[in-house]
Amino acid sequence: MQSSGILPLDHGEWAPIGGSILRGVTPEIVGDILRKLLLCERRLGGAISGSALDPIDVNPRDPIALQDAARDLAAHVGLEDLTFVVSMAKLATNVGGHVELRYAQSEVFIELDSALEELPQSALAALAHEVTHKLLHEHQVWIEPVLENERLTDIAAVYAGFGAMLINGCESERVTTSGQVRTVQSFKGGYLSRGELGVTLAAVERLRPRSGEGGLTLEPEAARAVADGRRVLAGIWPDENPASVADEVREVVRSEQAILATVAKDVTFLREHVLPALEKMAKKSHRRLREVLAEISELGFV
Numbered sequence: 001m002q003s004s005g006i007l008p009l010d011h012g013e014w015a016p017i018g019g020s021i022l023r024g025v026t027p028e029i030v031g032d033i034l035r036k037l038l039l040c041e042r043r044l045g046g047a048i049s050g051s052a053l054d055p056i057d058v059n060p061r062d063p064i065a066l067q068d069a070a071r072d073l074a075a076h077v078g079l080e081d082l083t084f085v086v087s088m089a090k091l092a093t094n095v096g097g098h099v100e101l102r103y104a105q106s107e108v109f110i111e112l113d114s115a116l117e118e119l120p121q122s123a124l125a126a127l128a129h130e131v132t133h134k135l136l137h138e139h140q141v142w143i144e145p146v147l148e149n150e151r152l153t154d155i156a157a158v159y160a161g162f163g164a165m166l167i168n169g170c171e172s173e174r175v176t177t178s179g180q181v182r183t184v185q186s187f188k189g190g191y192l193s194r195g196e197l198g199v200t201l202a203a204v205e206r207l208r209p210r211s212g213e214g215g216l217t218l219e220p221e222a223a224r225a226v227a228d229g230r231r232v233l234a235g236i237w238p239d240e241n242p243a244s245v246a247d248e249v250r251e252v253v254r255s256e257q258a259i260l261a262t263v264a265k266d267v268t269f270l271r272e273h274v275l276p277a278l279e280k281m282a283k284k285s286h287r288r289l290r291e292v293l294a295e296i297s298e299l300g301f302v
Contacts, residue, residue, distance in 0.1 A: 025195045030232060033200050036152050037207060040159040043141045048077050050208055053161045054217050055168055060088060060116055060123040069124065070110065073131045077160045079138065086110045086127065088117055096189050097126040101137045108134050115187075121219075122187045125169025128162035129153060129190070135160060150191040158200045159208070164216040166190065167197040167225060198225030202233050 053076050058069040063086075070084035083106060091098065091113040100109040110130045116123040132153050136142065141156075143149050157166055170190040192200065218226065 023195070024193065025199060025232065029196060030199055030236070032151075033155060033196065034203060036155045037159060037200070037203055039141070039143075039152070040156050041207065043139050044135070044156065044159065045208075047135075047139060048160050051076075051161055052163060052216055053165070054215075055121070055165050056124060058120055058124055058127075060112065060118075060120055063087070066112075066127070070127060070131060073128055073162065074134075076162075077131070077135045079131070079134060081106075082134070083107045084110060084131065084134075086112065088112050088114045090114050096122070097130050099130040099133045101134065103137075119169075119172045119187050121165075121169035122172045122189065123169070125166045125190065128157050128165045132157040132160060132162065147191070154190055154192045154197070155200055158197065159204055163197065163201040163204060164218055164222070166192075167194060167201060167222040168217075168219045170194050170197060171221070194222065194225045195228065198222075198227075198229030199232050200229070201226045202229035203237075205230075206233065206237055 053073070056069050056072060059065045066086040066088075067084065070086045071080075074080060074082060074084055085107055087110075089111045091111060095113060096116060097110065097112045110127065112123055112126050112130075116126060136153060136156055141152075143152055154166060157163070170192070171188045171194055173187070190197075
């Protein structure tokens, strides 16, 4: 199974109006972000460190640097037992990366589009997205349709601590000059706009207070988007006691986790005690049946 990593944005494009307004980030989008974050808290909350990771310096043209970056990202989300093999290749139009997803695999293969070789921040964002795909795959988290699952993956990447990488790299630009010719190479990708990522980062700050969140290295426009995201949330998530909301969410999650733990305990008991007894009984019945058939055969009835 392979999953695409980057597509052009077709909605929710971020643009500052008057320096502080997020265009396209509607209340419905904010609600969707919060619902997906709650899903992450339920399914991933006990599996990740809870800390945010500052962007890593990586040269996409350096294969060893790519492997090292993938290893660091994987270790941050508890996937250090897997070996990530990353390569650059010419991918299909509008695909920035993909990852091979299989169960019981020891090696995970990721390809990033060669167009990202000159855009380190966008390459890192794509890599973080693909590693998060594997994180969700390991925990069997998937929603339909595919586009919504891709948006969930971006949100989960922020939740897992890769938010600075995604919000810095979702839009990037490289300017080169040769003589009198000035060339601008720009890139805009991902499944969330910069404004949506700002809201997501701001929500994660409240949902999972973590060391290092306030000291992340953000590009100026990325920092502005996070600041705007905090303002968007202020009206629906009171500043007076944001921890209380997070505590309520965690209490719901703990309750569900307790139920799941009980179910797992019951399943283990059935597997270890009831099923062996039933198998023993079945074998005994089959043995007795064979004996009866043998006796009937000796009497000449078969």
